[in-house]
Amino acid sequence: MRRTRPALALLAVTALLVTAACDGVADPAPPPPAIAEATAAPPPAAAPDTACNPRASLRPVGALPAPARLPAGSQMAKIRQNGKLVLGTSQDTLLFSSRNPFSGQIEGFDVDLGRQIAEAIFGDPNKLQIRVVPRPERTNWVRDGKVDLVISTMSATCARWKDVDFSTVYLETGQKVLVAENSLVKSIDDLDRQKVCAAAGSTSLENIAKEPGKPIPVAKASFGECLVAFQQNEVVAISTDETILAGLKAQDPYAKIVGPRFTQEPYAVAISKDHPEFTRFVNQVLDRARADGTWAAIYTKWLGTAPKPPAAQYR
Amino acid sequence: MTIALAQRPATDPPPRVSVLRRFGQLRQTSPGRLQLLLVTLLVLSVLTGLVAGLTATSAATGTADLRDRAQPLLVEAETVYSALADADTTAAQAFLAGGLEPVRLTERYEADLARATTALTSAAQRTPEGSEAASAVQALAAGTARYAALVATARAVNRQGLPVGASYLATASELNRETLQPQAKALLQFAEREVRTGYEEARSSWWLILLLVLIVALVIALLRTQTYLSATTRRTFNIPLVAATALTAMLVLTCWAVFSNQRDNLGYAESDGSAPIAALTDVRILVLRERADEALTLAARSGAGPHEEDFQAARQMLTFDDPALDDVGELMDQARDQHERYVQLHEEIRAKDDGGDYDGAVELAVGQTTSSAFQVLTATIDDAMADRKGVFETHIQAAGWGFGTLIILGPLLALAVGVLAVFGLRPRLEEYR
Numbered sequence: 001m002r003r004t005r006p007a008l009a010l011l012a013v014t015a016l017l018v019t020a021a022c023d024g025v026a027d028p029a030p031p032p033p034a035i036a037e038a039t040a041a042p043p044p045a046a047a048p049d050t051a052c053n054p055r056a057s058l059r060p061v062g063a064l065p066a067p068a069r070l071p072a073g074s075q076m077a078k079i080r081q082n083g084k085l086v087l088g089t090s091q092d093t094l095l096f097s098s099r100n101p102f103s104g105q106i107e108g109f110d111v112d113l114g115r116q117i118a119e120a121i122f123g124d125p126n127k128l129q130i131r132v133v134p135r136p137e138r139t140n141w142v143r144d145g146k147v148d149l150v151i152s153t154m155s156a157t158c159a160r161w162k163d164v165d166f167s168t169v170y171l172e173t174g175q176k177v178l179v180a181e182n183s184l185v186k187s188i189d190d191l192d193r194q195k196v197c198a199a200a201g202s203t204s205l206e207n208i209a210k211e212p213g214k215p216i217p218v219a220k221a222s223f224g225e226c227l228v229a230f231q232q233n234e235v236v237a238i239s240t241d242e243t244i245l246a247g248l249k250a251q252d253p254y255a256k257i258v259g260p261r262f263t264q265e266p267y268a269v270a271i272s273k274d275h276p277e278f279t280r281f282v283n284q285v286l287d288r289a290r291a292d293g294t295w296a297a298i299y300t301k302w303l304g305t306a307p308k309p310p311a312a313q314y315r
Numbered sequence: 316m317t318i319a320l321a322q323r324p325a326t327d328p329p330p331r332v333s334v335l336r337r338f339g340q341l342r343q344t345s346p347g348r349l350q351l352l353l354v355t356l357l358v359l360s361v362l363t364g365l366v367a368g369l370t371a372t373s374a375a376t377g378t379a380d381l382r383d384r385a386q387p388l389l390v391e392a393e394t395v396y397s398a399l400a401d402a403d404t405t406a407a408q409a410f411l412a413g414g415l416e417p418v419r420l421t422e423r424y425e426a427d428l429a430r431a432t433t434a435l436t437s438a439a440q441r442t443p444e445g446s447e448a449a450s451a452v453q454a455l456a457a458g459t460a461r462y463a464a465l466v467a468t469a470r471a472v473n474r475q476g477l478p479v480g481a482s483y484l485a486t487a488s489e490l491n492r493e494t495l496q497p498q499a500k501a502l503l504q505f506a507e508r509e510v511r512t513g514y515e516e517a518r519s520s521w522w523l524i525l526l527l528v529l530i531v532a533l534v535i536a537l538l539r540t541q542t543y544l545s546a547t548t549r550r551t552f553n554i555p556l557v558a559a560t561a562l563t564a565m566l567v568l569t570c571w572a573v574f575s576n577q578r579d580n581l582g583y584a585e586s587d588g589s590a591p592i593a594a595l596t597d598v599r600i601l602v603l604r605e606r607a608d609e610a611l612t613l614a615a616r617s618g619a620g621p622h623e624e625d626f627q628a629a630r631q632m633l634t635f636d637d638p639a640l641d642d643v644g645e646l647m648d649q650a651r652d653q654h655e656r657y658v659q660l661h662e663e664i665r666a667k668d669d670g671g672d673y674d675g676a677v678e679l680a681v682g683q684t685t686s687s688a689f690q691v692l693t694a695t696i697d698d699a700m701a702d703r704k705g706v707f708e709t710h711i712q713a714a715g716w717g718f719g720t721l722i723i724l725g726p727l728l729a730l731a732v733g734v735l736a737v738f739g740l741r742p743r744l745e746e747y748r
Contacts, residue, residue: 084671091481091616098478104413104677106616129671132616146618221489224482228465231479251477 059314075275088133088147092224094247136201166268168312174261187259197226204240356736364729370522375718377517385513389506396499398431407610555739573717580714588707
């Protein structure tokens with residue numbers, strides 16, 4: 001495919017048919033979905049923002065209120081009034097939030113976590129409205145109130161903390177590399193000047209660009225489309241969080257995941273800075289899930305034997 | 316003899332200027348004047364015959380090119396464009412429907428693809444080699460093959476229940492909308508330009524002006540010769556020259572009949588055929604764009620976004636009142652109502668989706684109600700298109716009337732005029748020998 005003119009790119013990027021992958025699409029800024037010459041990397045990132053502890057969230061006050069007794073005037077009460085919790089997520093990240101081709105429903109770890117929060121607000125885990133957020137738009141949609149929260153394999157970073165609040169970490173993972181079964185590549189270091197795919201607007205894409213061996217980052221609208229590019233031999237590898245790669249590998253018996261984790265990705269729920277009480281509430285829900293085994297049950301359902309859940313850290 | 320021999324060095328070799336001078340001197344003597352008139356008549360009749368034949372050939376070729384190449388190319392380009400857009404919409408709807416792809420949608424997609432590839436094959440024969448259009452056709456053929464492969468993979472993968480099937484469809488859709496449709500649009504624009512120049516070439520205006528000038532000159536020359544002869548001889552009428560004048564009049568009448576018939580019919584073909592077809596093409600592509608935007612908005616599952624904006628933009632641009640469409644006014648009135656009905660349904664779909672009832676919105680969008688509302692609309696546009704294609708065919712056939720005869724008769728008549736001129740003037744010339 002050729003490189004597209006910006007106007008077309010905008011149209012098309014947004015166009016994503018199907019899947020429509022959660023990602024990428026609606027942002028005029030993201031790099032065009034280059035396949036061949038791929039230089040769609042994000043601007044060279046400045047030195048990593050380490051001015052904060054991205055894992056430390058807002059400390060909850062008191063115990064988790066019952067659904068009927070949500071504090072008046074709080075964001076939770078307002079959501080309850082709206083009738084549905086609007087969850088922003090993706091629809092093509094297998095195991096976390098992907099569309100089940102048989103039922104057309106979106107399901108996965110992230111969605112089940114959303115259901116826990118809906119259950120805490122409504123007493124009914126199904127009062128959930130899913131909106132697919134283009135990956136580069138995640139923080140904007142939370143900030144602008146287009147969704148109540150985003151749970152979408154989103155890493156808490158100091159840069160993102162400037163725009164949104166994050167809950168405590170619900171999953172710790174890190175970036176690895178997916179290559180062909182017969183490949184000799186052992187880690188990201190063996191991919192110098194080779195094409196490596198990641199979704200536009202993801203931290204994974206920025207991380208690829210930061211590698212000293214200068215692999216060529218190729219931006220696609222979603223990780224699903226990265227898998228298409230990989231299967232069509234347009235890229236030699238896909239690099240992102242191990243958990244997402246596991247979902248991709250599950251769909252391609254000729255793929256393998258290699259290398260050590262070369263980044264740390266703490267997944268957390270993104271919530272608007274306007275509603276700190278909601279963030280504290282979500283932290284209470286997460287704490288309860290860690291304690292009563294719900295977290296482990298969800299983990300086992302989607303990802304296999306559950307480890308110890310990541311401990312909550314507070315400011 | 317000896318005198319002649321002795322004199323020869325005096326006159327030979329004649330200096331070059333004397334050719335012109337001798338030509339001028341011809342006017343001083345009566346036989347000279349007759350010779351001049353004869354030469355003028357001969358030259359004019361030969362030229363008229365030649366130009367009449369060439370003009371008729373050029374107009375006939377132009378008309379045939381318009382009929383057999385330019386206009387069909389336009390129709391094919393439109394088919395490629397709309398078939399690709401429709402395939403994209405259909406694939407998106409099949410995805411939305413979830414589970415096993417509905418048979419109705421599979422068949423529609425297959426039919427779209429078949430229409431696109433068939434139209435491309437014949438378009439390839441109508442585009443000049445090495446032209447921009449020929450490369451667009453080649454790129455489209457290659458791209459369509461790749462598109463079909465991606466959709467086929469998506470289906471196979473969907474059957475295994477893997478989410479990457481959706482990504483294959485997304486990649487295919489991106490290829491369709493970003494690359495193939497712009498190429499189809501470029502081909503369509505090329506074909507539109509070809510049709511415009513096709514009409515110009517069919518009218519052969521420059522040839523016709525030249526022919527007119529020559530015929531006027533021939534008539535003047537004939538009349539001048541006859542007035543000269545009746546003034547210098549005792550006979551009022553020179554029968555062969557009168558006959559030549561009559562033949563010239565016949566030539567004029569024939570040309571007038573053939574060319575004015577052609578111009579009238581070309582005019583009708585353009586105003587009642589090509590122009591409404593072009594307007595209908597715009598209408599069809601805009602409504603297809605609306606339907607695709609609707610499906611893509613739902614597939615993106617992100618609420619009203621850029622595709623919904625595009626829907627509204629297309630709706631703004633859409634008009635059923637183009638003056639070119641007056642002749643299919645009734646059908647357009649129907650289409651306007653049908654489109655209103657479809658837009659109402661679309662607003663309902665948006666209201667459901669925006670209100671959080673995503674499943675209800677999808678059900679309404681791919682369900683029978685909206686599908687048939689949209690189908691009757693496209694069927695009406697198809698009817699109008701077929702009607703105007705028929706009108707174009709009729710007039711373009713009629714425009715070609717008489718050229719076959721004129722190509723032969725024109726030069727023959729002119730030749731006869733020349734021969735008659737010789738018959739008319741030679742006896743007068745011989746009187747001076």
